[in-house]
Amino acid sequence: MAQVLVAPRVRLNRDRVLQAAVGLADQVGIEALSMRRLAEELGVVPMALYKHVANKDELLDGMVEVIVAEIDPPARDAEWKTAVRLRVLSARQMLLRHPWARSVLESRTTHTPAVLDYLESTIGIFLAGGFSADLTHHVMHALGSRMWGFTQELFDASADPARPPADPAVQAAQMQAMAERYPQILQISSAAAHDDSVVAHGCDDRFEFEFALDLLLDGFERLRAADWSSSSATRTA
Amino acid sequence: MAQVLVAPRVRLNRDRVLQAAVGLADQVGIEALSMRRLAEELGVVPMALYKHVANKDELLDGMVEVIVAEIDPPARDAEWKTAVRLRVLSARQMLLRHPWARSVLESRTTHTPAVLDYLESTIGIFLAGGFSADLTHHVMHALGSRMWGFTQELFDASADPARPPADPAVQAAQMQAMAERYPQILQISSAAAHDDSVVAHGCDDRFEFEFALDLLLDGFERLRAADWSSSSATRTA
DNA sequence: ACCTGAACACCGTTCAAGT
């Protein structure tokens, strides 16, 4: 009689909170992830969360920790270029699993341990590959967000779902208006349809991503071969 | 007696709302920009704004319109490379005037006319410079957010103000801990101090930005010279 | 045509209290 129908509620802890937050963001999107909703998901009152994360900002930092730890460690016994490439593409896989990760990574300014670990080991690939500390510094900057497997895309099909209006007549009229006002945009968007099906646009994205990544990696290689250094670089305005 | 002390309130219109929103965001930051606060700034009740913008999303789109229009038009009679470079650096100046612009540009998915105009004229530079539509497509993707004058930076000093703690002893201990846990991060961050003063770190940012930009532009030039096309490109996994 | 007032359904977070 004393033990009623109340479930033997699993004790809350930081990890359970973070895992639940990641899962909830995966399901409902980052804008719908609120402290109140997360608490509800955990069958707990909102204030209970504050014993495990100081505030919402720390929750987001914790979520970043969780997902950054999902990125593969650097490949051992691989050439620097392959190693960086694999790493970045692994980060990209993680990002595809957590669509909200991009905006959260962009917004975070504090460097949590998992983030620092990721940077440290990526830097290690370059240094081990014969890059000077100087060049490695700039090369890391040049990679920028691409290191996390994303870049701000201008024609982001995936971010703009259900674009075409149902009515084909409206669609044709819209196309016509575009062709008149923005002929060059139309020209280049139709030019590179390396994938005919609308369905598999993920492949398209990947092609663009790797195009830019390889362009940068080739550039890095060239600078390294030329013993580039920032002091020898002439800054042309 | 009928005309009381009420100021002859200037009639609200869309442009006045957008200009005020941009100004307010410049002053107080984007996270403090709310419909309610903006209304207060304009001496009006919150609901009055909704006659001129449908909702907050449209307000943000409108703000993007305002600032994108501030970017210089393409330089006439300039080589493609110089023209792109100038354009991107002009976008960067705009971004420095409106620190909130970066996150808002990142979050927008709808393409408003001013944004399309910007894309159209930038594409025009490449096409006029002898780039194929195909290559222009990929090159625009590779530029990505750099086209707006920014990239996600990993060591973003400006986003992380007042980092060093006041106590020099604490600072030294922190440095020591970093050196042990993240030796390579420390190595590369000290390696490329091309500007000795802490004050002018804006120059540092500019150096990194131009380093990556020029690396890309040089890569574009090489592909163009080699008559690169997406169909001839072998996709190595 | 434009602005207002009151209300609704949300937020993150503090504080004092419960077990």
Place this chain on the structure above:
DNA sequence: ACCTGAACACCGTTCAAGT
């Protein structure tokens, strides 16, 4: 040590009403 309840100061936005 951990969770709760009530409250505070905010949000964006709808709806019916005013001029």
